[in-house]
Amino acid sequence: MTKEESILSHLMVDGFHAWGGFYKTLINCIKIDIPINEHQKKHSVAQAINLRSHVNEGVRRESHQALEAKWQEREELFAKILNHITGFRLQVYKRKQRKTVLGEYLKKILNFSTSVREETNCN
Numbered sequence: 109m110t111k112e113e114s115i116l117s118h119l120m121v122d123g124f125h126a127w128g129g130f131y132k133t134l135i136n137c138i139k140i141d142i143p144i145n146e147h148q149k150k151h152s153v154a155q156a157i158n159l160r161s162h163v164n165e166g167v168r169r170e171s172h173q174a175l176e177a178k179w180q181e182r183e184e185l186f187a188k189i190l191n192h193i194t195g196f197r198l199q200v201y202k203r204k205q206r207k208t209v210l211g212e213y214l215k216k217i218l219n220f221s222t223s224v225r226e227e228t229n230c231n
Contacts, residue, residue, distance in 0.1 A: 116200055123196040131189045134182075140174045142167070153178075 109117070139150040142159060144167055151159065151171075159171035179186065 112203070116203065120196075120200075124193060124200075127189055127192045127196065131186075131193070134185070134189070138178060138182075140171075140178050142171050142174050144170075
């Protein structure tokens with residue numbers, strides 16, 4: 109690992125990982141009211157997302173609308189968090205002189221594909 113990579117790795121703790129942790133903490137604190145069978149109940153974000161696959165169309169609709177309303181309530185805060193996460197990653201890629209983020213993912217896919225072919229002797 110180069111000195112620059114080491115510095116970036118240390119900065120990620122207070123940058124990328126910190127913002128990601130803040131986002132997760134915020135999501136875990138949010139409770140969403142969704143009526144099911146005429147009973148109002150508070151659900152976590154994960155539960156509300158799962159309710160969008162409920163067998164009852166009304167429950168799916170209510171959970172979707174409740175989630176949308178909650179995101180709109182805090183849209184500025186979510187936008188700031190996600191923009192900081194993205195901005196940090198873009199700066200890292202810029203510093204590493206990567207032209208595109210997509211290029212990184214394509215390289216990983218290509219390397220994975222090549223290693224699988226080599227391991228299985230498939231050509």
